[in-house]
Amino acid sequence: MLVDKLTAQGATGLSITSESDIVACRKVIRDLTTQLGFGMTDVTRIVTSVSELARNVYVHAKVGEMRWNSMRSPGKIGIEIIFEDKGPGIADINQALEPGFSTAKSMGMGLPGVKKLMDELEIVSVDGKGTLVKVKKWAKVK
Amino acid sequence: MFLKTLSVVKIKNVLLVTVPDDPSDKMVYELQEQVLRSLEKHRSTGVILDISLVNVMDSFFARTIAETTQMVSLMSGMTVVAGMQPNVAITATELGLTLGTAFSALDVDQAFEILNKALS
Ligand SMILES: Nc1ncnc2c1ncn2[C@@H]1O[C@H](COP(=O)(O)OP(=O)(O)O)[C@@H](O)[C@H]1O
Ligand SMILES: [Mg+2]
Numbered sequence: 001m002l003v004d005k006l007t008a009q010g011a012t013g014l015s016i017t018s019e020s021d022i023v024a025c026r027k028v029i030r031d032l033t034t035q036l037g038f039g040m041t042d043v044t045r046i047v048t049s050v051s052e053l054a055r056n057v058y059v060h061a062k063v064g065e066m067r068w069n070s071m072r073s074p075g076k077i078g079i080e081i082i083f084e085d086k087g088p089g090i091a092d093i094n095q096a097l098e099p100g101f102s103t104a105k106s107m108g109m110g111l112p113g114v115k116k117l118m119d120e121l122e123i124v125s126v127d128g129k130g131t132l133v134k135v136k137k138w139a140k141v142k
Numbered sequence: 143m144f145l146k147t148l149s150v151v152k153i154k155n156v157l158l159v160t161v162p163d164d165p166s167d168k169m170v171y172e173l174q175e176q177v178l179r180s181l182e183k184h185r186s187t188g189v190i191l192d193i194s195l196v197n198v199m200d201s202f203f204a205r206t207i208a209e210t211t212q213m214v215s216l217m218s219g220m221t222v223v224a225g226m227q228p229n230v231a232i233t234a235t236e237l238g239l240t241l242g243t244a245f246s247a248l249d250v251d252q253a254f255e256i257l258n259k260a261l262s
Pocket of ligand 2: 052055056108109110111
């Protein structure tokens, strides 16, 4: 569900409350990054990261939201995407970033994968209070 | 091509499953269920998962395909994943994902060839 009213480029947030919101998050970011001018492989990397992070919100915290900002300067484009929830938080962030670590008996490839696919990954988490994950990707354009 | 739901078609002894471009988790679960049910019903020996429309594959999707392949193999069938888009393949590799023991083919035609050779 859109947090802000969806206008042509006006929307900047999407709440994540159900499984189908994972698809909605992917779609919004696919459209946005394609419009911004990212190449097909970067779009796929960004959308795959969104899929992992939106699912983490849904699976590990139940509800949360995704927000985004896009940047365009001469010769350069960028996107910043933020996932925030008030779920259980991550007790040990370094451990969560290890490939294969999962508290949900799933693959544990989400966070380490996103770290590889995106240019920047920042995780802020307060145990018991919630989690904020911020990712960024840049590209040169003509 | 506009495909919104899974398509499962039986062709001789093979099940051809076509996955839409952006499958929800629900649809990915359904894929597993439908493949196993149809396999039992039609006594098929081969499964082709045509993912040529799929434009995003994350760890959940990859794991479900790997698991499904394993289950199909327990039911003495063989699975070929066909048509993975280059961008999806690059991203999946960077993410560290594999499709388990599934065979892979460039397209559905090649998948049929692989199955025909293996099953004849
Ligand atoms: N939004 C979140 N809230 C709470 N815990 C999280 C969140 N995202 C990730 N985690 C923790 O980090 C672990 C690793 O995440 P990830 O690499 O995506 O693997 P997986 O989701 O398969 O468990 C999770 O098992 C969970 O313990
Ligand atoms: Mg995850």
